[in-house]
Amino acid sequence: MQLDPDILNLIPEMTAWRQDFHAHPETAYQEHRTSARIAELLRSFGCEVTTGLAGTGVVGSLQGGPNSLMFRADMDALTMSEENPGCPYRSRHEGKMHGCGHDGHMAMLLGAAKILAGREGNRPCLHFLFQPAEENEAGARKLVEEGLFQKFPVQAVFGLHNWPGLPAGEMAVRPGPMMASCDLIEIELRGKGTHAAMPHLGQDVVLAAAHLVTAVQAAVARETDPLDSAVVSITRLQAGQTWNVMPASALLQGTVRALKPETQDRLERRLREITDGLAAAFGISARFSYDRRYPPTINSEAESDLAHKAAQKVAGAPGVHANLPPSMGAEDFAFLLREKPGAYAWLGTGKAGAANLHHPSYDFNDAALALGASWWVELAQPS
Ligand SMILES: [Zn+2]
Ligand SMILES: [Zn+2]
Structure with a gap:
């Protein structure tokens, strides 16, 4: 494993962001506090910030070129009550919970944005998309309908989801279908x-x-x-x-x-x-x-290859799976992949006895933050 050294230094900060999001879950299109916090952080890193996309969506942009890429994290929580008694950052909003790990997705992409904003060198123009309403409400479709790719005419899109079925430290990405309709x-x-x-x-x-x-x-x-x-x-x-x-x-x-x-x-x-x-x-x-x-989430060949190479670089080749069977679950990143080439990858967050996604005692595994954020950095600026 070869994690980015600057990302390693950022683990305490990413963990604090993640746990703060976890304590303040907001459901589809209601992600107001979350969105404001993300915009504030992105500005403090030096990103150009666009807010109000599909309501609560935020994009932080860094100049570069000539190509341009979009990296996406989802922001919404689930309508369910958390059962993690004693957890210091347990949900403070009864009936709402970050039960799918989108709190972790935001923290990892923020970490990558912070490091990339402070780093010189050649890289494409980058748009960090923080998307509302992934769960059931198709926030990605709304963004596309509102002209996301006219505002941000990128060549490719990338997404990352935590996957408790894979051990922490491993990743998976493949061309073709990753998730079902x-x-x-x-x-x-x-x-x-x-x-x-x-x-x-x-x-x-x-x-x-x-x-x-x-x-x-x-x-x-x-x-x-x-x-x-x-x-x-x-x-x-x-x-x-x-x-x-x-x-x-x-x-x-x-x-x-x-x-x-x-x-x-x-x-x-x-x-x-x-x-x-x-x-x-x-x-x-x-x-x-x-x-x-x-629709089904279908990765394109070339972008899956880039995602796979970046994963091999940061996780080490033996920990990266290219032929894991797709999941019959669904994901609204599919709407972005219908418009642009791209890849959606899984980040292993599994540990013994831990609950699966959408379970009332699920909690994102913070031990995976550094690998996920390092993958984003490597994808933006291959070393
Ligand atoms: Zn979910
Ligand atoms: Zn999810």
């Missing part, structure tokens, strides 16, 4: 309710719903190439109020994940066709709604 489905089946003893006088939406729960799996198990990956999970099934009345409606909800845009497109089309076909077969009606949330 994430969509929501909701289906309402409607028929004619009746007395449970006289089913022939109505239409049984419960029986139809039961068939539908199994039929949708054909879109994955029988129609998706076994070497591709997809998930359809029906997670909610609601119908009826009692045992002797056949209800008139049934509600199903669930989520759909895919690693390729074409698989995502096909699943949407096929789930609609299966629902309509099944409703026709049972003589009932169906309302099908498909809410596209996030």
